[in-house]
Every structure is written in C-alpha cells, then in structure tokens.
Amino acid sequence: MPVLELREITKVFPGVRANDRVSLVLERGEIVALLGENGAGKSTLMNVVYGLLAPDGGEILVDGKPVRIRTPREAIDLGIGMVHQHFMLVQTLTVTENIIMGHEPSRFGVIDFATARAKVRELSLRYGLKVDPGARVADLSVGMQQRVEILKALYQGARILILDEPTAVLSPQEVGELFGVVRSLVTEGLSVVLITHKLDEVMGAADRVVVMRDGRVVGETTPAKTDQVGLARMMVGRDVVLTVERTPARPGETVLEVRDLVVLDERRLEALKGVGLTVHAGEIVGIAGVDGNGQTQLVEAIVGLKRPQSGSISLRDKDITHAAPRATIHAGVSHVPEDRQRRGLVLEFDLAENLILGDQRDAPYARAGIMRTRVIDEAARKRIGDYDVRTPSIRVLAGNLSGGNQQKLVLAREMGRDPDLLVAAQPTRGLDVGAIEFVHRRILTERDGGKAVLLVSMELEEIMSLSDRILVMYEGRIAAEFAAGEADAERIGFFMTGGSKKDHAPAPQAGTAVAGGGGL
Amino acid sequence: MWLSFLTPDLFASAIRMATPLALAAIGGTICERSGVVNIALEGMMLVGAFFGVVVTLATGNVWLGVVAAIVAGVLLSAIHAFASVTLRMDQVVSGTALNILALGLTGFLMEVIYGHPGATNGIAHKIGPVFNFPTGGTGVLATIWSWVDQIVFSYTPIVYVAIIIAIVAQWAMYRTRWGLRLRALGEHPRAADTVGVRVQAGRYVAVLISGALGGLAGANLTLEQVGVFSDNMTSGRGFIALAANIFGRWTPVGSYLASLLFGFAEAIEIRMQSFQQGNQIPVQFFLMLPYVLVVIVLAGFMGRAVGPAAIGKPYEKE
Ligand SMILES: Nc1ncnc2c1ncn2[C@@H]1O[C@H](COP(=O)(O)OP(=O)(O)OP(=O)(O)O)[C@@H](O)[C@H]1O
Ligand SMILES: [Mg+2]
Numbered sequence: 001m002p003v004l005e006l007r008e009i010t011k012v013f014p015g016v017r018a019n020d021r022v023s024l025v026l027e028r029g030e031i032v033a034l035l036g037e038n039g040a041g042k043s044t045l046m047n048v049v050y051g052l053l054a055p056d057g058g059e060i061l062v063d064g065k066p067v068r069i070r071t072p073r074e075a076i077d078l079g080i081g082m083v084h085q086h087f088m089l090v091q092t093l094t095v096t097e098n099i100i101m102g103h104e105p106s107r108f109g110v111i112d113f114a115t116a117r118a119k120v121r122e123l124s125l126r127y128g129l130k131v132d133p134g135a136r137v138a139d140l141s142v143g144m145q146q147r148v149e150i151l152k153a154l155y156q157g158a159r160i161l162i163l164d165e166p167t168a169v170l171s172p173q174e175v176g177e178l179f180g181v182v183r184s185l186v187t188e189g190l191s192v193v194l195i196t197h198k199l200d201e202v203m204g205a206a207d208r209v210v211v212m213r214d215g216r217v218v219g220e221t222t223p224a225k226t227d228q229v230g231l232a233r234m235m236v237g238r239d240v241v242l243t244v245e246r247t248p249a250r251p252g253e254t255v256l257e258v259r260d261l262v263v264l265d266e267r268r269l270e271a272l273k274g275v276g277l278t279v280h281a282g283e284i285v286g287i288a289g290v291d292g293n294g295q296t297q298l299v300e301a302i303v304g305l306k307r308p309q310s311g312s313i314s315l316r317d318k319d320i321t322h323a324a325p326r327a328t329i330h331a332g333v334s335h336v337p338e339d340r341q342r343r344g345l346v347l348e349f350d351l352a353e354n355l356i357l358g359d360q361r362d363a364p365y366a367r368a369g370i371m372r373t374r375v376i377d378e379a380a381r382k383r384i385g386d387y388d389v390r391t392p393s394i395r396v397l398a399g400n401l402s403g404g405n406q407q408k409l410v411l412a413r414e415m416g417r418d419p420d421l422l423v424a425a426q427p428t429r430g431l432d433v434g435a436i437e438f439v440h441r442r443i444l445t446e447r448d449g450g451k452a453v454l455l456v457s458m459e460l461e462e463i464m465s466l467s468d469r470i471l472v473m474y475e476g477r478i479a480a481e482f483a484a485g486e487a488d489a490e491r492i493g494f495f496m497t498g499g500s501k502k503d504h505a506p507a508p509q510a511g512t513a514v515a516g517g518g519g520l
Numbered sequence: 521m522w523l524s525f526l527t528p529d530l531f532a533s534a535i536r537m538a539t540p541l542a543l544a545a546i547g548g549t550i551c552e553r554s555g556v557v558n559i560a561l562e563g564m565m566l567v568g569a570f571f572g573v574v575v576t577l578a579t580g581n582v583w584l585g586v587v588a589a590i591v592a593g594v595l596l597s598a599i600h601a602f603a604s605v606t607l608r609m610d611q612v613v614s615g616t617a618l619n620i621l622a623l624g625l626t627g628f629l630m631e632v633i634y635g636h637p638g639a640t641n642g643i644a645h646k647i648g649p650v651f652n653f654p655t656g657g658t659g660v661l662a663t664i665w666s667w668v669d670q671i672v673f674s675y676t677p678i679v680y681v682a683i684i685i686a687i688v689a690q691w692a693m694y695r696t697r698w699g700l701r702l703r704a705l706g707e708h709p710r711a712a713d714t715v716g717v718r719v720q721a722g723r724y725v726a727v728l729i730s731g732a733l734g735g736l737a738g739a740n741l742t743l744e745q746v747g748v749f750s751d752n753m754t755s756g757r758g759f760i761a762l763a764a765n766i767f768g769r770w771t772p773v774g775s776y777l778a779s780l781l782f783g784f785a786e787a788i789e790i791r792m793q794s795f796q797q798g799n800q801i802p803v804q805f806f807l808m809l810p811y812v813l814v815v816i817v818l819a820g821f822m823g824r825a826v827g828p829a830a831i832g833k834p835y836e837k838e
Contacts, residue, residue: 052714073716088711090704091829097700102715104697111697156715 001064003028003191004049004080004160009058011044013400015392018044020215021058026160031182031192033202035235036212037432038404039390042195043085045212046162050082051075062160076102081153082162085195085403085430086341087145091138095131096120099152123154127184128177141292143174150181161185162193165403167201168430171290171458179205197404197432199228199242211235236434243461244440247448249468249484252281253316255452256302256421261311263297271297273476274311279421284443284453286467288460288492294476295456296338299425302454303335304328305343315421329358332420336410336427338456344410347399351391352380354398355413387412388438403430411439415446422446425456440466460489472496528670530787536675536745538776538783539682540565540737540754544761545768545775546682546689547733553693553770554726555706555830559615560600561734562758563622567592568738570626573749574633576643585643586678586739593735594728596622601727605720608834619758627751639750646747647676676744678736682776685733689772702726706828709835719835734758756811763814766825781817785810 004026011019018041026032034042047053049060051069060067062078069075075082089098096116105115120133129147137145146166153161163182167175182192182205196202202209203223211219211234219234232240256279265271272294279285289295300306302313304325313321315331323331337343345354356365356376364375380394389408391401398406407430415422424443428436443466447453457463463470470487472480472495480495544561551558568589576585596618603614627637634640651673655666693699701722704712709719737757742749760782767781768774789806 050714071716072714076716082714084714088708088714090708090711092707093700093703098711101700101704101712102717104700106697109697110695111700113695152715 002026002061003063004193005061005064006045006049007059007061009045009048009060010056011041011048011053012056015396017215019048019055019058022212022215022217024210024217026191026193028191029186029189030207031186031194031205033206033209034193034195034212035197035199035202035209035231037235037390038408038430038435039402040212040235041215042212043164043402046082046164046193046195049075050080050162073102076156076158079157079159080162081156081158081160083146083149083153083164083166085164085168087149089137089145089148091136093137094133095135095137095140095148095151096133098137098148099133099155103156119155120151123151127151127154127181127188129181142169143171143177146170146174146178147181154185158190160191160193162195164195165197165430166194167196167198172460173290175201197430197436199231199433202231203228213237232433235432238434240433240437242433242437243465244437244444246444246465246484249283249447251283251468252450254278255281255316256454257312257314258298258302259312261298261301261313262309263294263301263306264309265297270309271476272301272308275473275476275478277471277478279452279454281420281450281452282447283468284447284455284466286463286470287454287456287473288463288470288496289458289473290496291458293473293496295425295473297476298473299335299338299423299454299456302328302423303333326358329417334414334417334419334422336414336422336424338425338429340406340410340429345398345406348397350395350397351384351389351401351409352377352394354409355380355383355394355416357413359417383412383416384409386416388435404432404435407431408435411442415442419451421452421454423454423456426458427455428457428459428462460492464489464492474498528667530791532670532674533787533790534780534784535671536679536783537786538779539679540740540745540757541761541764541782542682542686542776542779543678543733543737543740544758545764545779546686546772547730547737548762548765549768549770549772549775550689550693550702550726550733551730552765552831553702553706553828554723555709555828555833555835556601556604556723556727557611557615557832558597558600558727558730559612559759559762560596560618560622561730561737561761562754562756563615563619564593564596564731564734565738565741565754565758565761566622566626566752567596568735569742569753570629570738570749571735572739573640573643573742574629576743577641580644582643582645582647582743585743586647586736589739589743590732590735593731593733593738595731597727597731597734600731601724604834605723605727608836611832611834623752626749630749630751637751639748642748643743647678647744649674650677650680676740678740678744681736682740686772686776693772703828706830709830713835713837723835737761760810760814763818766827767817769825770827778817782810782813785813 002025006022006024008021008023009019010021022045036042044053048055051071051074060069067078099120100116105112117133124131129151131144131147137148166178170178186192194206206223209221210217228242258275258277261272261275262270263272275298287295297306301308304323308321312319315333318331320328320331341347359365360371365372377394384394387408389405389412398409401409411427428439431439443453455466468484470482471478472492474495544565548558548561571592572585572589575588576582600614600618603609604611631637653669653673655669693702701712701717705719705722713719764778764782765775767778789809793803793806
C-alpha cells in the first residue's frame with residue numbers, strides 16, 4: 001500500500017489552473033522526483049499536501065485512508081514533513097528552538113530544554129545531520145539551515161518528506177552531503193518527494209520520476225529508462241541543448257575596473273581583503289567560489305549597496321566607488337541579485353511595477369514625475385513575453401509567481417535595461433533547464449553585443465561554460481585566474497577550497513568533492 | 521548642594537516614576553514581539569487611570585478600582601487586536617485612533633458622570649505602602665537602615681508587582697512554550713504557522729496582555745500615586761514607555777531598566793523644580809527634560825536596535 005496517494009488534485013488560482021487533476025503515488029522507502037518547468041505546479045501540489053493550500057478538487061490518501069489536510073499541523077500529525085523552497089526558519093531563534101517549535105517537550109508550559117537538546121543531538125547523530133543545537137540560525141550557512149529544516153521535519157515525526165528544490169542554494173559539497181542524508185532516510189523507511197531542476201540529481205537519486213507540465217502530469221519514468229536529454233524533452237516538450245555553444249570573445253576596452261577593494265561584512269570583519277579585477281567590453285568574467293568567500297560583498301560594493309572600506313571601483317574611467325545604487329544604475333550597471341526575494345523584487349508589487357524598479361523616474365516610464373501606466377504596461381507585456389514569465393497577467397503580484405518565474409522577472413528587468421555592465425549573481429538559480437538554456441544564450445548575446453558581464457555562480461558548470469576568464473575567490477581574495485578552456489573542474493575546485501599556487505598537485509578529495517556534484 | 525540632591529528619596533522617587541512606564545513598556549514588548557505595533561499604550565494607560573478612579577469613587581473599594589483599570593485596558597486593546605489582527609488594518613492608524621478615542625472618551629465621561637471637565641474628586645484612600653517598618657534613631661546603623669527602608673521597603677504594591685512582572689515575563693519569554701511561540705510570531709509568522717502555531721490567536725493574547733499591563737500602569741498612576749484623575753494625565757507616558765521598550769531591546773527586563781532611566785530623569789526634573797525657587801528658568805523647561813532624554817537616547821540608539829522582523833505586518837494565510 002502506498003504511504004501517500006494523490007488522486008486528481010486540482011487547484012485553481014485566479015487565471016491559472018496550477019494543478020489540473022494531478023495524481024501521484026509514493027511508496028514506502030521510495031524517492032520520487034517531481035520534475036517540471038517553472039510554473040508547472042510542483043510547489044503548489046506539495047503545498048496542498050502540506051495543508052498550506054486548500055485544493056479545489058481531488059483526494060489525498062495516507063496509508064490507504066482518505067484524509068483531509070487543512071493545516072500544516074494536520075499534515076505533521078499524519079507524518080508529512082516539508083522543506084520549503086524558501087526556508088521556514090526563524091532567524092533569531094536557536095537551532096533547537098526552531099526544531100522543537102510546535103512540539104516543545106514541556107511540563108506545565110515550561111520547556112524542558114535539556115530533553116529538547118538531547119533529542120536534537122540524537123536525531124542529528126542518527127542521520128548524520130551535524131548541527132550545533134545552540135547556534136542561532138541567522139549565523140548558519142544556507143546548507144546548515146537546510147539541515148535544521150530537515151531535522152525539524154524528522155523531529156516532528158515525518159515519514160513522508162517533501163523537499164522543494166533543496167539543492168538550489170547549496171554548494172556542490174553540500175549537495176553531496178544532502179543526498180547522503182536522503183539515502184540514509186529512505187533506508188530507515190522514510191519516503192521522499194524531491195523537487196529539483198537538476199537532471200543529474202534526478203538521475204542519481206530518484207527511484208521514479210514524475211514529470212509535470214502546465215499543471216498536469218505528462219509522464220512518468222525511471223532513471224534506468226531514460227537519460228538527461230530524455231528527461232529535458234519530457235519536461236519542456238522540445239529538445240533542449242544542455243550546454244550552449246560559445247564562440248571566442250573579442251574583448252574591447254575596459255569597462256569595470258576594481259582596485260584593492262576592501263569591504264567589511266555585518267560583523268565588521270574584512271570580507272574582501274584587497275580584490276582587484278577588470279572586465280572588458282565583450283567579455284564574460286566568471287567568479288567561482290564556495291558561497292561566503294566574499295562574492296556577495298564584491299557584488300554589493302560594485303552595485304552601490306555596500307560602502308567599501310578602501311579601494312576603488314570605476315566604470316569606463318568614471319569613479320563609482322561611493323555611488324549610490326541609483327547612480328550606478330544611471331552609470332549603466334545592471335544587477336541580478338543572488339536573493340531574488342530580498343533584493344530583487346518587491347513581492348507586494350505587481351509584475352509591471354517590478355519591471356520598472358530603478359527606472360521609475362526616467363523616460364519613457366515617467367514624465368514630469370508622473371508614471372505613464374500605458375507605456376509601463378506595454379513594456380511589461382513585451383518583456384514578459386521575451387523572457388517567458390509564466391503568468392496570467394501583468395497585474396499579478398510578484399509574490400504569487402512560482403520561484404523560477406520570479407527569477408525570470410528579475411532577469412527581464414535587469415537585462416532588458418541595456419546596461420554597459422551586467423553583474424549577475426546566481427542568475428539561473430531555480431530555473432528549469434529550458435530557461436537556463438535561454439538565459440545562457442541571452443548572456444552570450446549580451447557579450448557579443450559588446451556588453452561587459454561579471455558572472456558570479458556556485459555552479460561550476462555554469463562558470464566554465466560561459467566565462468571567457470575565470471577568477472576563483474577564496475577567503476576574500478582572488479586565489480587564481482584562468483583563461484577559458486584552460487581550467488578544468490578539478491583545478492578550479494582545488495583553489496576554491498583553499499589550495500594555493502605553491503602546492504602543485506590538486507588535492508584529490510578537494511577536487512572530487514567539487515566536481516562530484518556539478519550543475520547540469 | 522549636589523550631595524543633598526542625591527538622597528535615597530531620589531532613588532525611591534525614580535523607581536516610583538518608572539513603574540507606570542515599565543508596566544506599559546513590558547506590555548509593549550510582549551505585543552510587539554508578537555508582531556503587532558502598539559502605539560495605543562498611551563490610551564490604554566489613560567482609560568486604566570480613569571476607570572480605576574471612577575470605580576473606586578463609586579464603590580469605595582480601591583482594589584475594585586485596580587480590577588476596573590485592568591479590564592478597561594484589556595477592552596481597549598481588544599479593539600486594537602480586532603482591527604490589526606482580524607481586519608488587518610494598519611496598526612499605527614489603529615493605535616492612533618485608539619489614543620484619540622481614549623482621550624475623548626475619558627473627557628466625555630468625566631462630564632457625564634461628574635458634570636464638569638478637568639479633574640475628578642480625590643479618592644478617599646490611595647493604596648498605601650506594603651511595608652511599614654519603624655525607622656528613626658541616630659547613628660550609622662540607623663542611617664543605613666533608613667536608606668534601605670526608603671529604597672527597598674517604601675513602595676506601594678503595584679511597584680513591587682511591576683518588578684515581579686518584569687522578571688517573570690523575561691523568564692516566560694525565554695523558557696516557556698508561550699514565550700518561544702511569541703518570539704517566532706513577530707519574526708516569521710509563516711514559519712510558526714507551518715509547524716502548527718496559531719498565529720492570530722497568539723497575537724490576540726499578546727495584544728490583550730499589553731492592554732492589561734497598560735491598564736495596570738494607569739491604576740498605578742491614579743490609585744497609588746496621584747489619587748485623582750485629570751484630563752490627559754498620562755501626558756505622553758505611553759510613548760515614553762514605547763521608547764523604553766525599544767531601548768530595552770524588546771525584552772521585559774530591558775524595558776524595566778530603560779524605564780528606570782526615564783523614571784530617574786523624571787525624578788530629577790521634579791527635584792530641580794523644587795530647588796530652583798526664585799530662579800528665572802520656566803517650569804516647562806524641566807518638564808521637557810525626560811522627553812529630551814528620550815530623543816537623545818533613541819537617536820543615539822535606534823540605528824542599532826533591531827526589532828522583530830515581521831512587526832507591523834498583518835498575517836495572511838495563502
Ligand atoms: N498564491 C498564488 N496566487 C496566484 N497564483 C499562484 C499562487 N501560487 C502559485 N501561483 C501560480 O500557480 C502556477 C504554479 O506555480 P508553482 O509555484 O506551483 O510552480 P512550480 O512548479 O513550483 O515552479 P518553480 O519551478 O518555478 O518553482 C504558477 O503559474 C504561479 O504563478
Ligand atoms: Mg516551486
């Protein structure tokens with residue numbers, strides 16, 4: 001008997017049929033990958049199962065019995081746990097507090113923290129999810145935070161674990177560790193629904209693959225019966241080129257020049273310890289590195305979100321070291337931020353409004369301080385078409401778009417501005433393979449049109465397939481530089497994990513750890 | 521002169537002045553930790569002060585007056601809870617409206633009940649000090665004892681209650697299930713929701729508690745300190761309490777200590793008024809001092825104070 005069975009689940013949002021009679025079966029001890037384009041309805045389906053959304057039709061069976069799940073609490077009581085695409089952790093609380101919340105071990109309302117910590121420790125030992133129970137969540141890396149999310153679900157007694165794009169924000173090493181954990185979970189009898197856009201992960205981890213498109217299930221297969229190209233075709237409905245063709249760059253004059261840049265982080269420690277780099281017109285410079293080695297601060301300093309301690313930044317010989325974001329936009333810099341929800345969008349604004357953020361005071365969108373709705377809407381419709389943002393209308397709030405479509409919205413705005421310099425951090429985070437292909441092409445087109453591109457990505461594959469030059473960042477410094485084609489994953493990985501130029505042979509563990517969990 | 525200035529009496533006076541501020545500030549802390557802004561503390565204090573006197577005058581029982589003050593604060597806060605949690609109104613607008621309502625309502629009822637504006641009659645007996653230890657005599661020991669008596673044992677009940685509430689609330693916020701969930705509500709209500717915590721119910725409870733504490737603060741003002749109610753007698757204390765809550769970094773004990781600072785300023789202000797007889801400085805200058813302190817403290821501090829992340833945002837299920 002399946003542990004979870006969905007029969008003909010339907011969920012309608014204004015203007016969209018997000019789930020259209022979707023059926024799905026999950027057996028005990030099984031990993032089912034749920035695959036589909038951005039906006040196909042994967043998150044919606046899982047939110048229905050977790051009691052966050054009320055379905056408009058259909059039936060859910062747990063252990064063969066029909067159930068009604070109206071709140072997350074009811075889902076938890078049925079043994080369903082979910083790790084959300086956007087984490088559900090309270091940043092100011094400790095790991096233990098986050099895990100036990102809702103099911104606190106307590107007497108007369110007083111929490112028994114000793115028992116709580118012991119339980120957390122026991123679970124973390126049993127499943128190899130190492131965390132410090134007393135640490136504040138805000139101080140943890142994303143990978144750590146994800147462990148906390150998984151522990152939270154396990155603590156609540158989950159037998160069915162839903163993972164919504166768990167690897168989108170992880171470094172390759174962390175991805176490897178995550179799948180180790182998932183495997184140990186299924187051997188203990190848990191069942192897992194895994195949503196991901198990374199086909200290699202699907203091939204490596206899933207027992208079965210269910211593919212959705214436009215709210216419907218369009219096919220089912222197993223990794224043994226297909227390959228990545230086949231999966232991509234099922235998803236998108238056409239052949240997808242998984243690696244783009246790249247012609248050699250023809251670099252022109254210097255567009256961005258960064259000299260001896262020192263930037264402090266929130267704790268006032270030096271996150272950048274004197275970084276220098278140049279990006280020329282018609283060139284893509286890729287920054288590789290494990291998350292948290294100063295990439296965020298570098299990007300934020302360039303686009304004016306962070307004030308450098310010392311050093312200089314200039315754009316076509318114009319000093320923009322202390323320019324405010326508005327001034328950098330005017331100077332011709334576009335910025336695709338790594339966190340679309342925090343920095344990229346105003347979730348409460350509609351799509352048209354989001355698409356002109358930063359340009360709202362300027363022609364043609366405004367005249368004499370008055371916004372011109374007709375012009376704005378027209379431009380919005382065009383960009384949404386160009387970038388294939390899946391939405392019923394431009395009046396939809398950005399927060400109601402699927403994760404991948406939010407990302408496309410940011411790209412549409414920033415790349416549509418026709419900048420001199422495009423600073424793109426994790427530009428394809430959360431995108432489906434079709435959309436990644438599109439964005440990669442687009443970035444190359446920008447380059448060929450004479451734009452300078454600074455690309456920051458944790459996906460080594462992405463860096464290697466797009467960049468004309470690759471810089472490796474480690475602990476706030478540029479640790480190495482390679483020309484296109486000169487570097488392989490192993491050598492880049494070696495410098496990413498702290499190897500220095502003096503040691504010649506790449507350390508084997510470091511190299512494989514990085515190469516092992518690559519992107520596409 | 522400065523030595524005669526720093527008498528034990530000054531410290532005792534500071535603690536007394538701090539009490540209504542602290543009670544309201546702790547109420548504000550609890551309310552804001554749940555994610556609801558509460559600028560209606562002023563109004564809650566005012567209705568508490570008013571109904572405390574009205575019921576005491578009517579029944580002759582000052583303890584019934586205290587109960588009435590708390591009930592009045594809770595009722596006013598219930599409106600705030602309904603407006604901001606259920607109706608998802610703007611919380612600052614709701615709070616402002618309630619402050620105006622409290623001012624108008626007390627003024628209006630004063631006319632209706634007593635037939636004149638301004639101030640009520642004095643209540644027959646204010647609530648007296650809890651302890652009445654004998655003091656006096658001469659010598660070092662007697663002096664020390666009189667100091668201890670004044671600083672530790674000279675207060676009315678609500679003053680001690682406020683200290684106990686600060687400690688208990690601090691403990692509850694970090695040690696109990698209620699406290700853990702409260703802290704989560706103001707930071708990330710959706711996360712709390714996904715583990716089965718009832719967001720709206722939790723916020724209601726927090727807002728009502730702040731109303732009870734605001735009402736009790738009002739009772740302290742009229743039934744323990746002044747003995748009469750006069751129009752708008754809280755005169756901005758609710759807002760100072762709000763500042764104390766922020767300065768205390770949204771913690772109960774912090775709120776108490778910050779209130780103590782402002783209470784001290786108030787005590788000094790009163791002392792300076794009496795010291796400067798025959799002088800040219802207008803009395804309003806001294807009345808202004810505590811507020812100036814608030815501005816200085818907040819201006820120097822606000823940049824670093826980080827409040828609950830989801831404060832002021834109504835919670836809506838998808
Ligand atoms: N709260 C909402 N209100 C309105 N429309 C919504 C809402 N949530 C989702 N949608 C719409 O439902 C569709 C399915 O969205 P969903 O988030 O399930 O996609 P997804 O498959 O998870 O995509 P992605 O891979 O980009 O995360 C999208 O068209 C989206 O715009
Ligand atoms: Mg999704």
